[in-house]
Amino acid sequence: MSTLARAQRKSFASRLPISGLLAGDLDYHIVRASMVILFFFFGYQKWWAYEADRLDPFISNGPLIWWLYPAFGHQGASWFLGVAEWTFGALIFAGFWSKRLGILGALGSTGTFIATVTIIPFMPDGWDAAAGGFPAMTGNVPFLMKDVVLLAVSLYLLKQDAARVLRPEA
Numbered sequence: 001m002s003t004l005a006r007a008q009r010k011s012f013a014s015r016l017p018i019s020g021l022l023a024g025d026l027d028y029h030i031v032r033a034s035m036v037i038l039f040f041f042f043g044y045q046k047w048w049a050y051e052a053d054r055l056d057p058f059i060s061n062g063p064l065i066w067w068l069y070p071a072f073g074h075q076g077a078s079w080f081l082g083v084a085e086w087t088f089g090a091l092i093f094a095g096f097w098s099k100r101l102g103i104l105g106a107l108g109s110t111g112t113f114i115a116t117v118t119i120i121p122f123m124p125d126g127w128d129a130a131a132g133g134f135p136a137m138t139g140n141v142p143f144l145m146k147d148v149v150l151l152a153v154s155l156y157l158l159k160q161d162a163a164r165v166l167r168p169e170a
Contacts, residue, residue: 028160031153032092032102035109038150039089046082049075057140061122064115088112092157099161106158113151120144 045051052075059068059077068077088108095102120126126141127133137145 029096032095032157035150035153035157036089036093039085039092039109043082043085043089046078046085052078055081057123058116058119058144061124062115062119063122064118084108084112095157095161099164102161103158103165106154106161109154110151110158113147113154116144116147117151 046055055078056074059065068080071077072080088105091101091105092109093105095105120141123139123141123144125139126137128136128138131138
């Protein structure tokens, strides 16, 4: 069975270069499109009261975003985040054509996910005491953990766009 599995893997791997999946920027474009879609939907949610209410534990415990409530109020903070998410998403979208705009979007996206990842250690009841605490996630912490990956994706886009802008013309 292992010989058959090895042969199938080798056959699959040998077909990858022929398929074109390893050539070009397909992965880069899929990552960019995914971030545009994510920012569109998450930004859209911020316009509604149900989401403004749901943001309370995140904003209230965020060491980098706590100031949104004093500055904009409850619903205003949600609107501020929605505008920011749509702006960064639009800049990332524009990055399909302008890498300089893509850099701005990736910078904003990176800042967004730094702000959300820093909430994780401060989220009350984020680690299940019945399971021994850290690393047993509970409550809102599992939702925030996806932002670790989104931060990495943002840094990837930033690196790719900066490299393309700085690349000397051939």
